[in-house]
Amino acid sequence: MDYPKRVIVKGEKNKNIVKEIQKKLNENGCGPVEVDGGFGPKTFNAVKLFQSRFPDQQGRPLIVDGKIGPITWATLFNLKSIGSDPGPLPDFAKKVLDKAKSQIGVMEKPRGSNGGPEVNAYLKSVGLGSGYAWCAAFVYWCYDEVSKSSGKNNPVYKTAGVMSHWNNTKGKKITSAAAVANPSLIKPGQVFIMSYGGGLGHTGIVESVNGGYLTTIEGNTNEGGSREGIGVFRRTGRKVNSINRGFIEY
Numbered sequence: 001m002d003y004p005k006r007v008i009v010k011g012e013k014n015k016n017i018v019k020e021i022q023k024k025l026n027e028n029g030c031g032p033v034e035v036d037g038g039f040g041p042k043t044f045n046a047v048k049l050f051q052s053r054f055p056d057q058q059g060r061p062l063i064v065d066g067k068i069g070p071i072t073w074a075t076l077f078n079l080k081s082i083g084s085d086p087g088p089l090p091d092f093a094k095k096v097l098d099k100a101k102s103q104i105g106v107m108e109k110p111r112g113s114n115g116g117p118e119v120n121a122y123l124k125s126v127g128l129g130s131g132y133a134w135c136a137a138f139v140y141w142c143y144d145e146v147s148k149s150s151g152k153n154n155p156v157y158k159t160a161g162v163m164s165h166w167n168n169t170k171g172k173k174i175t176s177a178a179a180v181a182n183p184s185l186i187k188p189g190q191v192f193i194m195s196y197g198g199g200l201g202h203t204g205i206v207e208s209v210n211g212g213y214l215t216t217i218e219g220n221t222n223e224g225g226s227r228e229g230i231g232v233f234r235r236t237g238r239k240v241n242s243i244n245r246g247f248i249e250y
Contacts (some may be wrong), residue, residue, distance in 0.1 A: 003082045003211075005182040008068040012039040021068060024076045025050055045183040050076065057239060058213065068234035070183050071239070082183065082211035093189030093250075095146045100217040100218025100232075102204045103138070107231040114220070122219065126160045133228060135203050136162045138190055142205065143250065155250040156191070162201030165248075166193045172249040180241045183209055191244040192216060194227075206247070207234065214238045 001020050012018050015037025022035045022043060030050040033042050044066040051062040055073050057080070063072075070082050089224040091117070109116030114123075115130035122137040122188045123129060125144050157168045166173075174185050186209045194202045204218030215236045222229030 001077055003070055003073045003079075005239060007181050008039070008073075010039050010041075010044045010066065018043065020074065021047070028054070028076070030032065045110075047072070057211070060237075069180060069212060069241070074211045079211070089188055091145065092150065092152075093187070095150070095208060096142050096216075097189050097205065099142045099145050100138075101207075101234075103142070103219070103232045104217060104234050105232065106219075111230045119219075123160065126158055128160055132160055134160065134221055135218060135220035135227060136160050136165055139165075139203055139205060160200070162193060162203045163195060163199050163245075165191075165203065166195075166201075166245055169248050174247040174249065176241070176244050176246045177244065179247055183212060183240050185249055186214070186240065187249065189250075191248040191250070192243045193248065194243055195245045196227070199247070200227070204235070209240070212240045214240060214243070 004017055008017060009019065015174055018037045018039045022033050025031050025033055025046045030046045030048055033046045047068060048064050048066045051064040051072060054062065054075055056062050056075050062075060065161055074082050093233050106118045107116065108114060108119055110119050114132055115132060119134055122134050122141040123132055125141040126137045128137065140156050140158060143156040143183050144154045155171060157165050159165050179186055186206060188206055190206045192206055202214045207215045207217055215234065216238055217232065217234055219232045220227065220229055221235065223233060
């Protein structure tokens, strides 16, 4: 059954969807629940039991919350992917993504310095010298390089501040809540925004999305995905719900 592009929670009104969920819960030994289309306490508890027993498609524990978002849905219905093929990328987005990919493996020199030839170029593109956090500058630089070669104005707000970018962008914003409910809204080439509070955050470029998981290209990170890292990395396995501010489409 296709994911309905929204999180299914207790009290769901679409009885057909709930019946299919109840059938799968029973098949997986998480009942018995009556297949009546009513998402009440018994079905809610059965969903939580399922989430506590079964890992997701990546082998990771499910969040035990009784809600059926894209990751729980894919696990319950044994789906390898959720959502339709987004189709060919617009030419500009493809070039931005190709530019970002070309930088994978760039490292700070020396490590931990927020500097080095390539990093300094990223920072220079937003008017800064060496030594600053540079994940947002990396994103700006990727778009700027493609914009210059295409004879276009860079649509990205010029800043090294992650939250400044989010607050001032003229691009299309997709909130975290909307993306979690419907990951098909997320497209390759979009910019993700994470907030850590106090004006701090982390950002990068989406390479692909599969259900509730992202593959991204990020600067100023490391293999563990932290901010203030040492280079440009491809990150796999970020959950959509970890992107707590949202996505920007240009």
